Amino acid sequence: MSHQTGIEASDDLLAFFARSKEGEVRVIRVDIEDEQLVLGKSVDTVGSWEDDFDKLIQPLLMEKQPCYILYRLDTQNDMGYEWVFLSWSPDFAPVRQKMLYAGTRSTLKKTFGGGQIKEEVFGTTVEDLSLDGYKKHLDSQEAPAPLTFAEEELQFIKKNEVNAEIGVDSKHQSMPGVTFPISQDAADKVQELKMGELNYVQLSLDIKNERICLENTDDTSTAELPSRVPTDQARYHLFVFKHTHEGDYMESIVFIYSMPGYKCSIKERMLYSSAKSPLVDILENHLGLELIKKIEISDGAELTEDFLQDELHPKKNAVKQAFAKPKGPSNRGPRRMTKQRPEEAVENNNDVEEQGSVI
Numbered sequence: 001m002s003h004q005t006g007i008e009a010s011d012d013l014l015a016f017f018a019r020s021k022e023g024e025v026r027v028i029r030v031d032i033e034d035e036q037l038v039l040g041k042s043v044d045t046v047g048s049w050e051d052d053f054d055k056l057i058q059p060l061l062m063e064k065q066p067c068y069i070l071y072r073l074d075t076q077n078d079m080g081y082e083w084v085f086l087s088w089s090p091d092f093a094p095v096r097q098k099m100l101y102a103g104t105r106s107t108l109k110k111t112f113g114g115g116q117i118k119e120e121v122f123g124t125t126v127e128d129l130s131l132d133g134y135k136k137h138l139d140s141q142e143a144p145a146p147l148t149f150a151e152e153e154l155q156f157i158k159k160n161e162v163n164a165e166i167g168v169d170s171k172h173q174s175m176p177g178v179t180f181p182i183s184q185d186a187a188d189k190v191q192e193l194k195m196g197e198l199n200y201v202q203l204s205l206d207i208k209n210e211r212i213c214l215e216n217t218d219d220t221s222t223a224e225l226p227s228r229v230p231t232d233q234a235r236y237h238l239f240v241f242k243h244t245h246e247g248d249y250m251e252s253i254v255f256i257y258s259m260p261g262y263k264c265s266i267k268e269r270m271l272y273s274s275a276k277s278p279l280v281d282i283l284e285n286h287l288g289l290e291l292i293k294k295i296e297i298s299d300g301a302e303l304t305e306d307f308l309q310d311e312l313h314p315k316k317n318a319v320k321q322a323f324a325k326p327k328g329p330s331n332r333g334p335r336r337m338t339k340q341r342p343e344e345a346v347e348n349n350n351d352v353e354e355q356g357s358v359i
Helices: 011-020 049-060 095-112 131-142 149-159 184-194 266-286 305-312 342-358
Strands: 025-033 036-044 067-077 080-088 117-123 200-206 211-216 235-245 248-258 293-297
Touching: 011 025, 011 036, 011 095, 025 049, 025 095, 036 049, 036 095, 049 067, 049 131, 067 095, 067 117, 080 095, 095 117, 117 131, 184 200, 184 211, 184 235, 200 266, 235 266, 235 305, 248 266, 248 305, 293 305
Parallel strands: 080 117, 248 293
Antiparallel strands: 025 036, 025 067, 067 080, 200 211, 200 235, 235 248
């Protein structure tokens, strides 16, 4: 699930795009200014695309400022000249700028015309966007694609699949839960939450495709949290609960499993319940998320400030209440007489004789 920034291309940039596709312009730098995509700089063709690559691109890259580079190749397809779309996001750029450019990349590609873009390259160092870096990118495209996190997880599941053998001699079955692979975009957003760039991530089960998908990453306050919980579907939530306790400011990551009772089908209830523990294991042991508390709810209205405080910091009773012996029934009748054992009777008679002799 992609989240666009709402930033659009300026009229001047749109007009320049229309003129730039005739073959004279070699490279275009596009920046984001005043919440618009604007033309940063353009350079005309000098030599072949290989000769111009480093000479024209390298001077456009700034050390701490992301940008987009559109570089024209000498080859053509049915729509005209083919272009390379380069995304420059240097390591030392502010996080907000990185996220802004990452969220607007699809908009620029669509605005320019995706059919003319032959390759997309993402770079964080100057070497990534050099001619050698571009050729390494092309070589990597020919090699077998590396496994995504979701594919690695699925491979791990197949290798370690639990085989339950049930028979007359079976004592028990060991099946901790049903493990669904987590989608790559969901894993990326969990990492952003871990780094403090997000404070809320909602996940769902794609039952048909058997995977955990991303649903929502809207910035969420504690007061808004109940409204994020669906009333007719189960969900998993990761929420950064910002609060104070005993004078200390805390940011605690809480895992919330919401299941709105019998409004969900039996299959959905069983799968969400079975997939919960394996998902927690993935979050903690594979993605390195520190979950301070795990909570199950049936209604979003339960998620109040006081409820979360009590879950994370349970109140301790300072005074232990003494056990109160219950009063007997008022009409229980005369007290029951019990028969003495023979040895008790002898002891009682001896006590009486001793008392008589003293008198």
